[in-house]
Amino acid sequence: MSGATVALVLAGGAAAGVALRHAWRAGGARRPWLIITGWGVAAAAVAVAVASAGAAPGTFLALALIPVAVLALVTAGVKVRDARTRAPRELALEPSDRASKAWRGWLRGLLAGPIGGVAAMGVGLAFVVWVPGAPQTRMVLGGMLVPVLWAAGMAWTLADDRILRATAVLVGVALVTFAASALKGFAV
Numbered sequence: 001m002s003g004a005t006v007a008l009v010l011a012g013g014a015a016a017g018v019a020l021r022h023a024w025r026a027g028g029a030r031r032p033w034l035i036i037t038g039w040g041v042a043a044a045a046v047a048v049a050v051a052s053a054g055a056a057p058g059t060f061l062a063l064a065l066i067p068v069a070v071l072a073l074v075t076a077g078v079k080v081r082d083a084r085t086r087a088p089r090e091l092a093l094e095p096s097d098r099a100s101k102a103w104r105g106w107l108r109g110l111l112a113g114p115i116g117g118v119a120a121m122g123v124g125l126a127f128v129v130w131v132p133g134a135p136q137t138r139m140v141l142g143g144m145l146v147p148v149l150w151a152a153g154m155a156w157t158l159a160d161d162r163i164l165r166a167t168a169v170l171v172g173v174a175l176v177t178f179a180a181s182a183l184k185g186f187a188v
Helices: 003-025 030-053 055-076 102-130 135-159 163-187
Strands: none
Touching: 003 030, 003 055, 030 055, 102 135, 102 163, 135 163
């Protein structure tokens, strides 16, 4: 890939970033057009890289260079403030205003830990059992799903004020996914 192509891909990535940033801030009838323009410019930058270097290397280089251009765009807008004039702010969201109860804390701990983990493993196992494809691929993807789903379940249960709803959903997901996996296992 020539230097001119690299510069063109970087410029396309920066232009796409500008269009998408304006789409993020804009509203109304202009927003869809800005989104289409931003993604269209990014796709054109990928097409230029593919035409210059070939399908696989061009796609790889474009998908590596476009985020660099957008990161440069973001860092260009960084403002350094004096530490002494910092405005007071909250570091974290406030917990709910309800009085805390011991059983709620224990239930949150169980939901974020073992129950959320069991529900995530159930979804991963159901993915491995039910999704068509090569067994090795299904096992790897199912295994990769488990920590992501466990983290999502943990974040949800710790942030949600309705703890009984989270309990019902996670226990229900665990029961349904393990039952579905067992049924498929018995049918084979």
